[in-house]
Amino acid sequence: MNEHRTVPDPETLIADMGARARTAARVVAQASTETKAQALQEAAVALRASESEILDANGVDMERGAANGLTAAMLDRLKLDSDRITGIADALESVAGLPDPVGAIIDESSPPNGLKLSRIRIPLGVIGIIYESRPNVTADAGAICLMAGNAAILRGGSEASESNRAIHTCLVTGLKEAGLPEDAVQLVPTTDRAAVGAMLRASGLIDIVVPRGGKSLVERVQKEARVPVLAHLEGKCHTYVHAAADPQMAQAIAINAKMRRPSICGAMETLLIDRAFAAPEALVRGLLKVGCEIRGDTAIQALNDAVVPATDVDWDTEYLEPILSVAMVDGIDAAMDHVARHGSGHTDAIVTGDPVAANHFLSTVDSAIVMHNASTQFADGGEFGLGAEIGISTGRLHARGPVALEGLTTYKWIARGDGTTRP
Amino acid sequence: MNEHRTVPDPETLIADMGARARTAARVVAQASTETKAQALQEAAVALRASESEILDANGVDMERGAANGLTAAMLDRLKLDSDRITGIADALESVAGLPDPVGAIIDESSPPNGLKLSRIRIPLGVIGIIYESRPNVTADAGAICLMAGNAAILRGGSEASESNRAIHTCLVTGLKEAGLPEDAVQLVPTTDRAAVGAMLRASGLIDIVVPRGGKSLVERVQKEARVPVLAHLEGKCHTYVHAAADPQMAQAIAINAKMRRPSICGAMETLLIDRAFAAPEALVRGLLKVGCEIRGDTAIQALNDAVVPATDVDWDTEYLEPILSVAMVDGIDAAMDHVARHGSGHTDAIVTGDPVAANHFLSTVDSAIVMHNASTQFADGGEFGLGAEIGISTGRLHARGPVALEGLTTYKWIARGDGTTRP
Numbered sequence: 108m109n110e111h112r113t114v115p116d117p118e119t120l121i122a123d124m125g126a127r128a129r130t131a132a133r134v135v136a137q138a139s140t141e142t143k144a145q146a147l148q149e150a151a152v153a154l155r156a157s158e159s160e161i162l163d164a165n166g167v168d169m170e171r172g173a174a175n176g177l178t179a180a181m182l183d184r185l186k187l188d189s190d191r192i193t194g195i196a197d198a199l200e201s202v203a204g205l206p207d208p209v210g211a212i213i214d215e216s217s218p219p220n221g222l223k224l225s226r227i228r229i230p231l232g233v234i235g236i237i238y239e240s241r242p243n244v245t246a247d248a249g250a251i252c253l254m255a256g257n258a259a260i261l262r263g264g265s266e267a268s269e270s271n272r273a274i275h276t277c278l279v280t281g282l283k284e285a286g287l288p289e290d291a292v293q294l295v296p297t298t299d300r301a302a303v304g305a306m307l308r309a310s311g312l313i314d315i316v317v318p319r320g321g322k323s324l325v326e327r328v329q330k331e332a333r334v335p336v337l338a339h340l341e342g343k344c345h346t347y348v349h350a351a352a353d354p355q356m357a358q359a360i361a362i363n364a365k366m367r368r369p370s371i372c373g374a375m376e377t378l379l380i381d382r383a384f385a386a387p388e389a390l391v392r393g394l395l396k397v398g399c400e401i402r403g404d405t406a407i408q409a410l411n412d413a414v415v416p417a418t419d420v421d422w423d424t425e426y427l428e429p430i431l432s433v434a435m436v437d438g439i440d441a442a443m444d445h446v447a448r449h450g451s452g453h454t455d456a457i458v459t460g461d462p463v464a465a466n467h468f469l470s471t472v473d474s475a476i477v478m479h480n481a482s483t484q485f486a487d488g489g490e491f492g493l494g495a496e497i498g499i500s501t502g503r504l505h506a507r508g509p510v511a512l513e514g515l516t517t518y519k520w521i522a523r524g525d526g527t528t529r530p
Numbered sequence: 531m532n533e534h535r536t537v538p539d540p541e542t543l544i545a546d547m548g549a550r551a552r553t554a555a556r557v558v559a560q561a562s563t564e565t566k567a568q569a570l571q572e573a574a575v576a577l578r579a580s581e582s583e584i585l586d587a588n589g590v591d592m593e594r595g596a597a598n599g600l601t602a603a604m605l606d607r608l609k610l611d612s613d614r615i616t617g618i619a620d621a622l623e624s625v626a627g628l629p630d631p632v633g634a635i636i637d638e639s640s641p642p643n644g645l646k647l648s649r650i651r652i653p654l655g656v657i658g659i660i661y662e663s664r665p666n667v668t669a670d671a672g673a674i675c676l677m678a679g680n681a682a683i684l685r686g687g688s689e690a691s692e693s694n695r696a697i698h699t700c701l702v703t704g705l706k707e708a709g710l711p712e713d714a715v716q717l718v719p720t721t722d723r724a725a726v727g728a729m730l731r732a733s734g735l736i737d738i739v740v741p742r743g744g745k746s747l748v749e750r751v752q753k754e755a756r757v758p759v760l761a762h763l764e765g766k767c768h769t770y771v772h773a774a775a776d777p778q779m780a781q782a783i784a785i786n787a788k789m790r791r792p793s794i795c796g797a798m799e800t801l802l803i804d805r806a807f808a809a810p811e812a813l814v815r816g817l818l819k820v821g822c823e824i825r826g827d828t829a830i831q832a833l834n835d836a837v838v839p840a841t842d843v844d845w846d847t848e849y850l851e852p853i854l855s856v857a858m859v860d861g862i863d864a865a866m867d868h869v870a871r872h873g874s875g876h877t878d879a880i881v882t883g884d885p886v887a888a889n890h891f892l893s894t895v896d897s898a899i900v901m902h903n904a905s906t907q908f909a910d911g912g913e914f915g916l917g918a919e920i921g922i923s924t925g926r927l928h929a930r931g932p933v934a935l936e937g938l939t940t941y942k943w944i945a946r947g948d949g950t951t952r953p
Contacts, residue, residue, distance in 0.1 A: 137894065218915040222904055231926060314926050335927050356949035363951035469944050471560065481645055481947030492641040503654060503737050504758050505928040508943045520931045521892050524904030526779035528786035
């Protein structure tokens with residue numbers, strides 16, 4: 108078993124997979140909600156029944172990973188156990204129970220020319236997913252694509268190749284049981300990095316690519332892609348504590364936004380405190396007390412000796428750790444300017460008791476998610492009631508924020524006439 | 531006056547225009563419907579008042595165009611007269627009266643975590659329009675972008691540069707009168723082709739590029755662009771006459787779909803006749819009689835001596851002339867296969883009295899617009915009740931079919947809490 112299985116020609120491989128995916132996409136686009144759900148439920152059954160095979164495959168990946176010097180954190184992301192496999196199967200069943208967006212009527216109209224028009228939701232087509240070590244993405248992403256009526260081409264990380272293969276086998280079992288084409292969810296059978304390049308250039312074969320992984324993967328995808336990308340580059344999230352913020356609420360939200368899970372993309376990375384806010388010292392002290400490192404501007408440094416001086420780089424850094432940059436700002440416009448200059452368009456929040464200030468912030472700040480009196484850690488498809496998430500889009504087009512089934516659809520216009528010709 | 535005005539550095543020019551557009555975009559995104567409408571109404575007033583200046587400028591373009599050997603058709607597209615200027619002003623007023631999509635609530639929800647969520651429509655941001663000879667696009671495209679709350683960077687064809695400049699001056703007058711920033715609608719002040727390249731690479735400055743022009747322009751844009759493109763490549767539109775079609779209706783629709791205006795993108799280019807349809811001879815004869823050249827497969831050739839043999843190229847050709855390729859097909863699945871292989875995802879229609887066949891076609895054919903018992907010539911934003919059109923998208927993402935104000939918007943999520951933190 109080589110780390111990099113080289114196939115003769117990744118371009119040909121992806122072209123062939125893409126053509127088969129396109130054919131399968133036509134079938135799954137027409138499949139009923141029940142059939143798609145059945146495929147996922149049967150895949151969950153197969154996953155539970157294949158626990159020992161999956162653990163064996165994962166053992167091979169883990170051993171090779173340890174030999175190749177993966178860090179403890181990477182090995183933890185890679186590792187499967189009985190609980191995690193149950194979690195993956197549960198997630199499949201959960202996606203199977205989500206409302207099916209396909210076929211929904213977006214709007215209808217009857218212009219004076221006599222046509223009856225409607226816009227209906229249809230699947231996007233063929234979706235490429237490029238991801239890193241977590242093997243559960245194989246099941247999650249495949250399931251979300253399928254439930255929205257799409258075909259998926261999955262390209263997982265080389266370190267998880269055996270685990271991904273074992274999980275993918277269960278998805279294929281589900282597809283077969285439901286009478287859907289196996290090609291509806293394909294796994295790229297090579298860890299050759301050239302296959303990623305071929306996917307990114309597969310215009311006409313792959314309708315959209317979703318990268319799921321670290322910043323370097325997403326940057327490579329955005330740089331090389333000739334197909335559209337649904338990407339989340341980073342979550343440089345801000346919380347602005349306005350003059351009229353309740354001090355206790357501000358502290359509770361700030362601590363939750365940073366410290367609940369510092370490593371998620373919705374974690375706050377910069378706190379902006381209005382110069383007119385009543386209790387900045389307590390706010391900073393509270394964060395320091397729960398173990399957060401504070402990197403502040405001069406005004407914040409003056410509040411507490413434990414504050415580290417911030418450098419220019421800090422205002423643009425996504426730490427994903429218990430580190431927070433904190434700046435004092437002169438009013439809401441200065442706060443929104445800071446967000447516009449340094450934010451990543453992910454999630455930004457205001458804490459205030461003043462509804463006028465809240466609405467001004469919510470309508471002006473141009474991020475995918477804007478919040479009032481809430482923790483940025485809520486930025487998540489599950490918390491938003493979407494039941495799943497293929498990613499959080501920080502782009503402006505097509506879909507923004509948490510993307511689930513609906514974000515993987517588009518629409519077509521249907522025009523019905525009765526021999527209607529145009530004058 | 532040189533045909534190609536060379537500015538020192540198109541990259542710097544576009545970077546500067548883009549930065550100013552971004553600043554202006556923040557202002558127009560917050561502008562009220564009334565303010566945006568006022569800007570367009572005042573621009574219409576200025577256009578009417580500036581008729582002689584515009585005609586003078588157009589005269590310079592026409593003279594240079596004639597000297598440069600533009601064809602009569604190109605000169606006609608370039609030419610302005612009093613009626614056409616009135617038409618441009620009327621169109622501005624019409625866009626000013628359209629419903630404003632900005633701020634509309636797409637949906638709302640209250641997940642169990644206590645947040646109140648809503649998705650609201652917001653402008654896309656900065657839109658680049660790259661177009662060819664018709665000077666009315668300067669006003670039309672600028673108006674549609676502005677009314678949807680966006681800033682626009684317009685890059686017209688060199689042959690219309692003086693006319694575009696004169697029309698753009700009127701738009702700027704309208705912006706000033708309404709108290710909106712002049713930078714909200716900018717015209718690239720050079721005909722250097724490198725400026726187009728700079729626009730296509732302006733990621734982060736320009737949010738989307740809309741090419742309006744011939745196939746070679748759109749192909750260049752799609753090939754070079756690093757920013758998203760809202761493009762219409764071609765309209766290879768099909769009409770399928772099903773076995774259960776009413777012969778008279780089929781003939782009326784086919785003649786209208788091809789011959790009403792053969793040069794528009796919604797014109798039918800291929801007619802598919804079911805082998806079980808009752809009156810293929812009359813259908814072909816009717817088209818020949820109104821002056822349509824028919825290029826048919828062998829079955830169609832057998833119907834009438836005037837039919838020219840079709841070659842493989844015909845099934846993929848957008849003629850935009852009174853020429854039609856016609857094939858005999860064995861049933862609806864063969865017809866849909868033909869459309870899938872040769873269509874461009876623009877507009878495809880079925881003529882049938884059988885509602886089951888109609889629904890099968892409408893749900894299966896994967897084009898931006900699918901029609902039943904209607905002429906493909908209806909593929910138009912105005913006919914679809916959108917009141918305007920920036921183009922017809924044949925892509926799959928973001929917006930499909932006729933794109934007007936709503937297609938130039940996106941959304942953001944608003945989450946309201948009351949000190950809500952994530953457990």
